[in-house]
Amino acid sequence: KNQVEQSPQSLIILEGKNCTLQCNYTVSPFSNLRWYKQDTGRGPVSLTIMTFSENTKSNGRYTATLDADTKQSSLHITASQLSDSASYICVVSAITSGTYKYIFGTGTRLKVLA
């Protein structure tokens, strides 16, 4: 069964600190993995995309990693800011017969305190 599991469920950190969010998946056939940021009361917005051959990708203070062998991804946030408070959703895509299938994790809720 295709599954995406994220940890931790929630996280509280102080402004300026770093944090790492985890995503483990069992999805086949794997196409790519995206991290989305969802602010409270808003829709998810894509942060990064990781394909099978990519190990690391950065987007400003966000760095995503992918280990295709262990089927794990992480999202590292450096020097956190209050605006980083949001839910972060890991989404793995599978392509079957040219059709995309999206498998969503339940998200990690991050709160950054001043």
Added chain:
Amino acid sequence: NAGVTQTPKFQVLKTGQSMTLQCAQDMNHEYMSWYRQDPGMGLRLIHYSVGAGITDQGEVPNGYNVSRSTTEDFPLRLLSAAPSQTSVYFCASRPGGSANTGELFFGEGSRLTVL
């Protein structure tokens, strides 16, 4: 570009009532879809469309109807609302063909409460 626009943002219904959630996109995207988001669960696909006149069911289609008469619009109809349909609904779209990277573009969501 406005992106993906959903209306209404909030709605309260009584059990048995019907209503339509509207979704419009101005990016000429071929693919449009509806998801529901419930606490402790990942986004779940209700219905999707790969182009005007073509729709298909997702994993939780019961109690919902869709149609796609134009590229821009993809309304979601609740036929007879039930408390189990209390949720936040998201419309998402993406381009087709060579422009498709798999990235979904989401609307701001519609929060529905069924009493």
